[in-house]
Amino acid sequence: MAPSGWSTNDQSEWLTHKLTEYSMHSSPRDYNARFWPGLFETWFQRWPERAVKFPEIDLGTSLTTEQEAVVNVAVGKRQQVSNILGYTILTY
Numbered sequence: 001m002a003p004s005g006w007s008t009n010d011q012s013e014w015l016t017h018k019l020t021e022y023s024m025h026s027s028p029r030d031y032n033a034r035f036w037p038g039l040f041e042t043w044f045q046r047w048p049e050r051a052v053k054f055p056e057i058d059l060g061t062s063l064t065t066e067q068e069a070v071v072n073v074a075v076g077k078r079q080q081v082s083n084i085l086g087y088t089i090l091t092y
Contacts, residue, residue, distance in 0.1 A: 011043075011047060014043075014046070018039060021035065022035060040079060043078070044075070044078075049071050049074040049075050049078060050063070050071050052074065053067075053070055053071055053074055054067060054070075054071075
């Protein structure tokens with residue numbers, strides 16, 4: 001899968017490997033209950049949005065309320081990967 005502009009090459013490659021697992025979950029209920037929670041947990045462990053948005057701030061340092069808001073918005077946007085991955089399955 002070519003990088004989509006919102007992900008790095010490493011992230012795109014990782015998502016490509018998730019396509020098989022994604023296709024094994026046959027119902028939307030199964031996607032929501034089993035697939036997405038694990039995918040997001042692993043994604044944010046590997047690529048924490050906090051480190052992406054504020055690489056200069058040590059992970060042990062508290063963020064301001066405004067910085068936390070920026071991270072929360074970024075996490076929400078990143079979770080749109082479910083729409084992108086679903087589209088990729090349909091066009092793959």
